[in-house]
Amino acid sequence: MYVAVKGGEHAIDAAHDWLARARRGDRGVTELSVAQIREQMALAVGRVMAEGSLHDPDLAALAIKQARGDLIEAIFLIRAYRTTLPRLGHTRPLDTGAMDCIRRVSATFKDVPGGQVLGPTFDYTHRLLDFKLAAEGGADGDDAADDDTAADARPDAAPGPVPHVTGFLGRDGLIEPATPDDAPPPDLTRAPLELPATRALRLQALARGDEGFLLGMAYSTQRGYARNHAFVGELRIGAVAVEMEIPELGFAVEVGEITVTECETVNQFTGSKSEPAQFTRGYGLSFGQTERKAIAVALVDRALRWRELGEENEGAPAQDEEFVLSHADNIQATGFLEHIKLPHYVDFQSELELVRKLRRQAAQAPKTEAAQ
Amino acid sequence: MSDARKTWMGLLAKAPPETLRQLWDATGLAPGFTWLRAPEIGSTMVQGCIGGTGAPFNLGEMTVTRCALKLRDAGTVGHAYVQGRDKTHARIAALVDALMQTAQESRLRAAILDPLAADHAAHRRARAGEAAATRVDFFTMVRGEDQ
Known part of the structure; x- marks a missing residue:
């Protein structure tokens, strides 16, 4: 205390x-x-x-x-x-299908309609330190200028919506549908987390969860703690317009454009007597260019769906909703962790008293026994 | 009306604040107005869809600035909801919104909205061009066991 x-x-x-x-x-x-x-x-x-x-x-x-x-x-x-900002409303759900993609890859279809677009990625780099970046002023500046010239020489292209990969699987009924719904989603910032949580609430908690924690959790599912072998059906990064209903006007307007990262995983699922075999989905969405985070969220999201999909609870940490959601928030975690370095003198004083008392009793005990 | 207004409000909101300020200053317009709602910085909760197309969930908030004003002469009302925390951006967006409902419409379209639309389109085309240059075709190799 x-x-x-x-x-x-x-x-x-x-x-x-x-x-x-x-x-x-x-x-x-x-x-x-x-x-x-x-x-x-x-x-x-x-x-x-x-x-x-x-x-x-x-x-x-x-x-x-x-x-x-x-x-x-x-x-x-x-x-x-x-917490100091007044909440002016909420946006319409983002239409990630209309994203201007700067990166879009699929690990499941090599000839995916819309193409595989690598974008500004660390993938396929050699992970060797580039000492040119350490050079002062001149060299760095020159490089940057060269890069700009290269970019200017590139032909423009017509931006266009890139269809979701899962849409192709969905057309043939090969993957579970993700059907629209008008129900207002629960909001963690307005009501404390309650368990069991809906998938919408879990995705909000995961979206703001610690990347390192979720990476570890997701990695554990890949290593066999909760069996849910995931394919990255699609990973896309790009700009999406944000539209908001304006009550004064009675219609929605675009208020801006943000960069988000979206990951859709395609996971195994054996059908049942009533349902033919279908792939299942994991989903991750995150602000900014944050692909490690989005992939991790999708894997953890999928692992947490075991009950809904009638899978076995293997007792894996990533299947434990209470464990994952209660420990994913790094601000809660660091607040509790770091507070123990603050003065606990009164607490400690009472423990010190107790230990001294126990030691006194222990020291007296043999003498008392001997006297009897 | 509302479709056209929706379009210009979106353009004004997405405009880089500095670009919009320069275009506005260049018009030399300085209409009198009264605030119906002085610029206010707040947030809006951004929603995503589960699985990209499914039920909505709350992704996180973004900052927005809003204001509303009434032109003293024309009496028209302008609204602005713009991304970020720039009150000048919101004020100019609301002024343009109000003036677009007056006889100044064609002048503002030429001086502000058309350049903004052209800039935005050019930015998108350039970004798409950069992306297209990184388009890749993967080939699957024949593996040893198939030979």
Whole structure:
């Protein structure tokens, strides 16, 4: 238990002052701007937006700067800021089928209609450090200029909607349908998590869950803890328009455009007497270019559906909804974990008293026995 | 009316704030107006669909800024809901929305909306071109056991 303590104001002020100077680092090195972080640390920005559960690249970049690059601390700052915002409404469900894809790959169909588009990916790189990036000014700047020229030389193409891969399987009834529904979804930010959770609530919790935790959970399913061999039916990243109903006007307008990552997995399913064999689905959606996260969410989503799909509970951690959903949030986790470093003097004092008392009793016991 | 308005409001919302400000300043327009709702920064809950097409779920929020105003001379009302936290963006978007309902319509279309639409289309075409350059054809190789 944490009991309030008093004192230390001067030390705390000095610590925060030092923190500000430590954040700035060596003044001989140019200070980072928020725009530089937003543009050049875009994947960190994506993660902070996804787990901070607030899409705003400038704010996420600012949070990363303030947090000295500690992404969980940055996510904490975003979550705290989020609570100060009045909620002006909700959007229409995103139409990811109408996405302007910058990346779209399928591991199940090599000749997928719409094509395999690699986009700006680390895949197929050699994971060798590129020392050209370490070169000061000139070389780096020149490279960037060359790249821009290359991009300018590329012919424009007509953007167009790219059909979902699962749609092709769905046409032949080979995969379970994902049918639209008008029911308003539950909202974790308005009502505390209740178990058992609906799939909609789980997907919200997973979307803001810690990437590392979900990666571990998803990996455990691949290694055999909850058998659900997944194919990445499709992974797509791109810009989608966000449309919102405007009550004053009585119609919906586009309020902006955001980048999201979507992963649809195709999983095995044996049919039953009443149902012919069909593939099943796992689904992951995440703000920003966050593909590791979206794939992990899809795998964990699928593992958590065991009951609904009439599968066996193998007692695997990834099948345990309470375990997964209660521990996926890194802000809750870090809050509880880190609070134990704060003063617990009163708590500890009572434990110390108890141990001393037990030791006194133990020391007295043999003498008492001997006396009898 | 509402379809056309929907289109221009979307263009104004998606416009880079700095581009919109420059286009607006270039018109030299400065109509008098009264606030019906001063610019307010808030959030909207972004929804996704389970499986891409199924039931909705809450993905996370995004920042939006909204405002509403009434033109003093024409009396028309302009609304804006724009992504982000830029109050100037929202004010200009609402002013253009209000003016598009007046005789200034064709002037604003030429000075602001057409350039914004052209910019947006060019940006999308360039992005699609970049993506198309990374389109790949995978070939399956014959494996040893098949020979």
